Amino acid sequence: MDFDDLIVERPPTAGASPDRLDRHFYEGAVMLAYAMHLFRSEPIQEVRIHPDGQHARQIDFPGWLEKRGFRRVAKASSAFAGTFEDARGRRIVIHPQSGLSDVTAVANGVTIEAECKGGTIETRHRGRLSKMDKGLCEIVGRLMMKAPGTRPVAVMPATDVTRRVGRKLASRCAAAGIRIALVDAMGRVEYVEA
Numbered sequence: 679m680d681f682d683d684l685i686v687e688r689p690p691t692a693g694a695s696p697d698r699l700d701r702h703f704y705e706g707a708v709m710l711a712y713a714m715h716l717f718r719s720e721p722i723q724e725v726r727i728h729p730d731g732q733h734a735r736q737i738d739f740p741g742w743l744e745k746r747g748f749r750r751v752a753k754a755s756s757a758f759a760g761t762f763e764d765a766r767g768r769r770i771v772i773h774p775q776s777g778l779s780d781v782t783a784v785a786n787g788v789t790i791e792a793e794c795k796g797g798t799i800e801t802r803h804r805g806r807l808s809k810m811d812k813g814l815c816e817i818v819g820r821l822m823m824k825a826p827g828t829r830p831v832a833v834m835p836a837t838d839v840t841r842r843v844g845r846k847l848a849s850r851c852a853a854a855g856i857r858i859a860l861v862d863a864m865g866r867v868e869y870v871e872a
Contacts, residue, residue, distance in 0.1 A: 679866040683742070684711055688742070703835040703863065705729075705796035706737030710778050711865040712792055712833045714746070717768055719867075720785040724769040728778040734758040734853070739772050792831040792859070793817040793826055797833045799863070807861070810839040818847060821856050823841070829855070836860035836868060844870035 680718040687699040688743055706729050713725040714811040729739065734789070739758045740750060748762035748770060759772045779791035795813035814834050834840045835862075844858045849872040858870040 681714075682864065683745075684861075684865055685794040685863050686709075686736070695731055696810065700798050700808065701800035703732070703796050703799045704736040705780070705794055706733035706739065706856070707742075708794040708833055708835060708861055709733070709792075710737065710739070710742055712781050712794060712831075712859065712867065713783075714860050714865060715859075715861070715867040716783050716785075717742075717840055719725065720783065720790070722783045722785050724771065725776075725781060725783045726772055726773060728775050729758070729780070730774055731756075732789045736772075741804045743770060746761045749760060756851075770826065786828075789828045790831060791821070791828045792833050793820050796835060799837050810837055811820075811836065811843040814840055814843050814847070817850060818856060818858075822854060828836045829857075833859045833861060836862040841870065848872040 684703060686702045686704060688702060690698065690700050709727050709729060714728055716722055716725050743762045747764045751758045751763045752761040754760045756774055759774055762770045769827055780794040781792040783790045795817050799808050814832060817832045821832055824830050840860055846858065848858060848870050850872040858867050860870060
């Protein structure tokens with residue numbers, strides 16, 4: 679299933695040419711796309727997403743899930759949080775809590791822990807694009823601190839920058855048991871292999 683609403687277009691960054699909009703793939707959208715990927719690729723029935731308030735200001739989590747056939751079956755303390763279920767009984771739990779991985783699920787008794795990062799994927803402002811490589815390095819470092827026995831995954835938007843940096847990190851990440859997943863603008867996931 680492809681998604682056509684993961685990318686947000688905004689006016690260009692100050693100082694950039696005004697003739698082309700910047701394209702943002704916000705972190706919350708990366709989380710949702712990866713959660714849906716896990717349903718397609720793993721034997722799971724529940725995915726937990728742990729966004730913060732900033733993510734909820736950028737992405738309408740309940741609205742996005744409702745468009746995909748998930749209805750809220752339990753509310754939580756935040757307006758954007760709760761448990762959402764589809765007709766097949768698959769559940770997405772939106773639970774804002776710091777200190778947890780962005781996306782988690784249990785497949786075959788092993789916990790998948792995904793750290794996600796979003797960002798500006800198309801702009802004429804070079805500084806914004808350089809944040810993509812720093813973001814990938816940051817979440818790989820965060821995953822290095824996870825307890826052994828989990829399946830850690832670094833998830834980023836698929837761009838030329840993240841592919842290049844991902845290839846450089848792939849063998850070291852593989853040695854640490856970390857996978858690098860890149861999500862394209864339609865929500866398709868590719869893994870960077872060592």
